[in-house]
Amino acid sequence: MTTFLITGGAGFIGSHLTEALAAGGGKVIAYDNLSTGKLKNLKAISKKKNFSFIKADILNEKMLGQAIKRVDTVFHLAAAVGVKYVIDNPFRTVEVNVLGTENVLRLCHRYKKKVILASSSEVYGKNESFPLKEEDDRVLGATNIIRWSYAATKAMDEFMALAYYREKKLPILIIRFFNICGPRQSGRYGMVVPRFIEQALKGKAITIYSDGKQTRSFTYIGDTIKCILALSTIRRAYGKVFNLGSREVVSIKELALKVKEIAGSNSPLVYIPYEKVYGRDFEDMRHRRPDIAKLEKYLGFSPRTRLREIIKSILCENKKL
Ligand code: UDP
Numbered sequence: 325m326t327t328f329l330i331t332g333g334a335g336f337i338g339s340h341l342t343e344a345l346a347a348g349g350g351k352v353i354a355y356d357n358l359s360t361g362k363l364k365n366l367k368a369i370s371k372k373k374n375f376s377f378i379k380a381d382i383l384n385e386k387m388l389g390q391a392i393k394r395v396d397t398v399f400h401l402a403a404a405v406g407v408k409y410v411i412d413n414p415f416r417t418v419e420v421n422v423l424g425t426e427n428v429l430r431l432c433h434r435y436k437k438k439v440i441l442a443s444s445s446e447v448y449g450k451n452e453s454f455p456l457k458e459e460d461d462r463v464l465g466a467t468n469i470i471r472w473s474y475a476a477t478k479a480m481d482e483f484m485a486l487a488y489y490r491e492k493k494l495p496i497l498i499i500r501f502f503n504i505c506g507p508r509q510s511g512r513y514g515m516v517v518p519r520f521i522e523q524a525l526k527g528k529a530i531t532i533y534s535d536g537k538q539t540r541s542f543t544y545i546g547d548t549i550k551c552i553l554a555l556s557t558i559r560r561a562y563g564k565v566f567n568l569g570s571r572e573v574v575s576i577k578e579l580a581l582k583v584k585e586i587a588g589s590n591s592p593l594v595y596i597p598y599e600k601v602y603g604r605d606f607e608d609m610r611h612r613r614p615d616i617a618k619l620e621k622y623l624g625f626s627p628r629t630r631l632r633e634i635i636k637s638i639l640c641e642n643k644k645l
Contacts, residue, residue: 331388333354338356342375360512396437403425414473439495442499444474457617485498508545520579532593548568
């Protein structure tokens with residue numbers, strides 16, 4: 325039986341991946357320090373025989389090594405994520421994303437395990453090429469702008485992973501996620517979709533930062549998991565970087581209006597300058613859309629779920645709670 329370790333397994337993406345791997349019949353270990361992940365995300369599979377959970381930090385080398393030793397493949401998703409989280413926890417962000425990932429890669433090399441590394445579209449920074457290709461430049465602001473530290477840590481993770489691949493032949497695969505969303509995502513750390521949905525359902529003002537004309541491509545969690553699983557089985561994909569995202573582009577104002585309409589909410593829209601939310605030293609990228617030609621070439625498919633369906637799936641989850 326194939327065995328898998330998912331770091332960050334109790335998080336939003338991690339818990340969906342853990343469920344899918346367990347449903348596929350593999351033996352699955354979710355590893356999470358529960359700092360932002362939640363045990364309730366794993367409730368549906370908690371009693372399955374092929375599932376186990378380890379509460380530990382990726383900075384804990386001993387525990388991590390023991391876990392990695394037991395599996396064939398590691399999906400490394402544990403990280404400090406969310407613009408708000410990064411700004412509130414600048415030291416922890418660098419520590420977890422750089423030192424933690426270094427631990428994962430070193431131990432995977434020691435025990436000869438495959439690694440799938442979760443990276444982020446943040447690595448492109450302020451590059452607004454439309455769409456963004458994997459080989460495009462990274463354009464990052466000054467170091468006093470804390471937001472960019474996250475982008476720098478993820479780029480460092482990619483450099484480390486690629487170095488392990490080239491010099492030490494460690495099979496690694498890098499996936500850059502573009503605004504993944506869906507049920508279980510928390511709005512606490514800044515993510516716009518769950519925040520708008522919660523505000524709409526509570527009849528509170530929908531908080532649009534800046535002018536709302538900035539655009540993103542929101543990607544459904546179900547599509548994301550299918551792509552991760554399929555890529556991880558393709559031998560030729562190892563040693564490479566892939567964008568994973570949707571082609572549908574939406575402005576943040578359009579997103580707010582869509583959420584309001586689908587939720588049947590009367591919430592007013594309010595515009596808040598970035599400075600009021602994140603302080604003076606903040607920058608955002610105006611546009612971010614992935615080029616997914618490479619993903620499609622390898623998989624023969626790509627994320628297709630429309631934003632409207634994504635919003636409905638989250639509303640549906642909220643009704644059940
Ligand atoms: N945003 C917003 N209102 C919120 C939260 C976020 O207008 O309550 C904006 C944010 O400034 C950004 C976009 O929505 O322009 C996406 O933000 P998120 O933090 O979800 O992801 P990002 O793409 O910035 O990593």
